[in-house]
Amino acid sequence: MAAPLLELENLRVELTTKDGAAPVIDDLSFSLSAGETVSFVGESGCGKSMTALAIMGLLPAGIGRVASGSIRFNGEDLTTASDARMREIRGNDISMIFQEPMTSLNPVFTIGEQIAEVLREHRNVSDAEAKSRAIELLDAVRIPNAKGRVNDYPHQMSGGQRQRVMIAIALACEPKILIADEPTTALDVTVQAQIFELMRDLGREFGTSMILITHDMGAVAEMAERMLVMYAGRKVEAGPVDQVIDHPQHPYTRGLISCVPHLLTELTDERPPLAEIGGIVPSLKEFGRNACLYAARCEWADAKCNSERPQHDVAKNGHETACWHAGRRS
Amino acid sequence: MTVPSKDDLLLEVKNLGVRFAVKRNGFFGGKSFLHAVDDISFDLARGKTLAIVGESGSGKTTAALAVGRLVAAHKGEVQMDGKDFLALSDEDLRIARGKVQFIFQDPYSSLNPRLRAKAVVREPLDSLTEKTEDEKQEIIDQLFAAVGLRKEQQELFPHQFSGGQRQRIGIARALATEPELIICDEPVSALDVAVQAQILNLLRRLQEERGLSFLFISHDLGVVQHMCDTVAVMYMGRIVEYADRKSLFNSPKHPYTKALLSAVPSVKKRGAPTTERIAIDGDPPDPVDLPPGCRFASRCPLADVSCQKSEPELTAMSDTHTVACHFAQAD
Numbered sequence: 001m002a003a004p005l006l007e008l009e010n011l012r013v014e015l016t017t018k019d020g021a022a023p024v025i026d027d028l029s030f031s032l033s034a035g036e037t038v039s040f041v042g043e044s045g046c047g048k049s050m051t052a053l054a055i056m057g058l059l060p061a062g063i064g065r066v067a068s069g070s071i072r073f074n075g076e077d078l079t080t081a082s083d084a085r086m087r088e089i090r091g092n093d094i095s096m097i098f099q100e101p102m103t104s105l106n107p108v109f110t111i112g113e114q115i116a117e118v119l120r121e122h123r124n125v126s127d128a129e130a131k132s133r134a135i136e137l138l139d140a141v142r143i144p145n146a147k148g149r150v151n152d153y154p155h156q157m158s159g160g161q162r163q164r165v166m167i168a169i170a171l172a173c174e175p176k177i178l179i180a181d182e183p184t185t186a187l188d189v190t191v192q193a194q195i196f197e198l199m200r201d202l203g204r205e206f207g208t209s210m211i212l213i214t215h216d217m218g219a220v221a222e223m224a225e226r227m228l229v230m231y232a233g234r235k236v237e238a239g240p241v242d243q244v245i246d247h248p249q250h251p252y253t254r255g256l257i258s259c260v261p262h263l264l265t266e267l268t269d270e271r272p273p274l275a276e277i278g279g280i281v282p283s284l285k286e287f288g289r290n291a292c293l294y295a296a297r298c299e300w301a302d303a304k305c306n307s308e309r310p311q312h313d314v315a316k317n318g319h320e321t322a323c324w325h326a327g328r329r330s
Numbered sequence: 331m332t333v334p335s336k337d338d339l340l341l342e343v344k345n346l347g348v349r350f351a352v353k354r355n356g357f358f359g360g361k362s363f364l365h366a367v368d369d370i371s372f373d374l375a376r377g378k379t380l381a382i383v384g385e386s387g388s389g390k391t392t393a394a395l396a397v398g399r400l401v402a403a404h405k406g407e408v409q410m411d412g413k414d415f416l417a418l419s420d421e422d423l424r425i426a427r428g429k430v431q432f433i434f435q436d437p438y439s440s441l442n443p444r445l446r447a448k449a450v451v452r453e454p455l456d457s458l459t460e461k462t463e464d465e466k467q468e469i470i471d472q473l474f475a476a477v478g479l480r481k482e483q484q485e486l487f488p489h490q491f492s493g494g495q496r497q498r499i500g501i502a503r504a505l506a507t508e509p510e511l512i513i514c515d516e517p518v519s520a521l522d523v524a525v526q527a528q529i530l531n532l533l534r535r536l537q538e539e540r541g542l543s544f545l546f547i548s549h550d551l552g553v554v555q556h557m558c559d560t561v562a563v564m565y566m567g568r569i570v571e572y573a574d575r576k577s578l579f580n581s582p583k584h585p586y587t588k589a590l591l592s593a594v595p596s597v598k599k600r601g602a603p604t605t606e607r608i609a610i611d612g613d614p615p616d617p618v619d620l621p622p623g624c625r626f627a628s629r630c631p632l633a634d635v636s637c638q639k640s641e642p643e644l645t646a647m648s649d650t651h652t653v654a655c656h657f658a659q660a661d
Contacts, residue, residue, distance in 0.1 A: 043522040043524055043525075114620050136516035144613075188385040188386055188549060188609055189385075189549065189551070189593040189594055190385065190590060190593045191591060193592075193593035193595070193607060194609070194611070196595070200387065217597050218594065218596045218597055221595065221597045222595045222596075256523060256524065259524055259526070260523055260526070260551055260552060261553055261555060261557075262596060263551055263552045263579075263591065264555065265582065267575065267576050267579040267580050269576070271556065273531045273534065273535075274527040274530055274531055276527050276528050276531060277524040277527070277529065278528070280492050
């Protein structure tokens, strides 16, 4: 097997809080191969977006830092790369689409200019070339009448169209990795379906690897090959999507899947209450304790869960779980 | 589902319309109107849930706000307990408002940050009822217990609560005046999935215990399927399909409803389900200047010439299922 494109090894990211340094990402390892889509799931505050920011070298300045571990992209360690080198990589080799298409575009520049900016920065092209490439990209993300709309401002476009523009910007330099942080949360379902289809098609066309951050298990099932469940900064379960969704081993994963009212194809009169995960994600103060951080919300928690951090068990099929009671039923 | 008899109906909305004036054609141009809600009718039986679904801009929230008189309707009736809620004024209105309460989408901005939790829940009691101080405190204690908050949390301020807890305070506030109708405007869409389940279960439990009726606005079809008894699907200000839960989800008739349902990603559909997905790519028409004919025609995979000429009326497919589409056929 070829070396993975991106490899995180024992990554620990700390945020400075008034109670000291809290590990928002705690001992995270994972790898992404060329052309593959991996999905990160979990509630807010579990470190999904922080992982993305760490890879991009965009951790909040002065507050967040990589404390230990490595992020290797094509063999190069990004945690020690210079700012200038990171600027070369961002937008060129690794790019990102953010959750809010409304606020992540600059309102005072035309969309054509915002796409062209990336190309001028990384590709050393003339203004005219950048503009014609911008039109091609708008066409590629299926904005009708691309030529006529290239001089539009963001406010002249709908939410779905703005997200398409974001995708066009992200893909302008044909990056090797695209990180999408909840790309469709602010959009309607029909638009979400179109955006997912677009991402899948373009990913296939350009051979881009994708990291999809989401809380929607349905989206994971449709988009990703592998998934990684995060809780309180730690990886609690990971593996092939089919495996994890059909046979979740960690009680948190099981809870995440069953607490959502999934759309049923054959609806009956029966409507049992939804499975609940009681409580909420612990506060940053709790992060980093040598214990299972899910124990407070877990029905199986015992003394061991509260005093020792569970180890990762890896099965042959690549399905790994960090739970003292992994695989237990009911 | 059987058709509810007249006595069981809590709410009868008839030909409700809401329009907003928009300036067009420069300074001297005439005023034109955007019909956000255009002549819609529906009923809600006591103790049941009617869900209104649709994309953003379909008018679902405006319709719900108009029912609760938080935006002014320009026409139509909202019959509740034999009276037209929209025609009430002064003291009658004040009393009637206690019967209709809201739960809002955003638990962060819908609670006054300067009030303690108990004062938030107390506000509707102060302004809409004539209870004594002791009675009010008793109601507050009992409501905090009912929504799963501890008694000592009454003294805290909204910022000291998590999103889910704040939504619980919002629910307690909505219950304070013992309403019959609660209008839930996207009550869980701002919450994390795990907390969503807690709130949805709480709402259903309270509905059963107190015989509440919900007008439930949501764009999440999974949540709607779980919560509703009947569903109205809105598109561009009109109801395009109106049916009971089972027949809507098991045999949707309107192409827009079908497209909405097929767009929901599901754990059951692995990989790219592009073949079964009904794509609706085109753009919706300009809401200020609607074309004649069906409003969905520009995006509809079935549309033909007749759709561009005449607007389809809501037509009964069965006792509990009506559709506005020229191509809809009964089972």
